[in-house]
Amino acid sequence: MTAGVVGVVLVSHSAEVAVSVAELARGLAGGGPLAPVEPAGGAPDGGLGTSAERIAEAAARADGGAGVAVLVDLGSAVLTVKALLAEGDTLPPGTRLVDAPLLEGAVAAVVTASTGADLDAVEAAAAEAWDYRKG
Incomplete structure (x- = not known):
């Protein structure tokens, strides 16, 4: 992969959810x-979709030149990204569908990408966000 930074795309059926998760991930990073x-x-x-x-x-x-991690919320979002x-x-070259929960995965992805880590x-x-326990 070329030098640069990994970008993150957050796909949700709701525009508001996608924007809010992006804002939260940026803020926590x-x-x-x-x-x-x-x-x-x-x-x-x-509308929703x-x-x-x-x-x-x-x-x-x-x-950003080092690949793009795409995180999604639900079924048809997965299918749409897979079709693309x-x-x-x-x-872009190096785009990858990431199997992770949207919110927790987005935070982990943005924090990690912001350190200059590779894809x-x-x-x-x-993906490790699947293991976050809340109780």
Whole structure:
């Protein structure tokens, strides 16, 4: 992978959720330069859903040259990202769908990416969020 920083894209069926999770992740990563974080939420008409175009645009904006980690909320978001990845030329090189919970995974991904870690480390940190216990 080329030098640069890993970007993070947050895909939700709700534009508001995607924006809020991005803001929270940025805020909790705080201090120092942050990795690019872009929300991609909602359907093209502004309602609930997913949009391949919004995801592709967010990935292009988040591309910092070292890959893009894409975290999603629910089923059709997964399918949309997988379809974009299968097309092969719609998303930036090094874009990867990350199997992680959206909120906790986003925080871990942004914090890790902001340290200059590579895409494998960002993916691993986000995936570890599955193990966060709250009780």
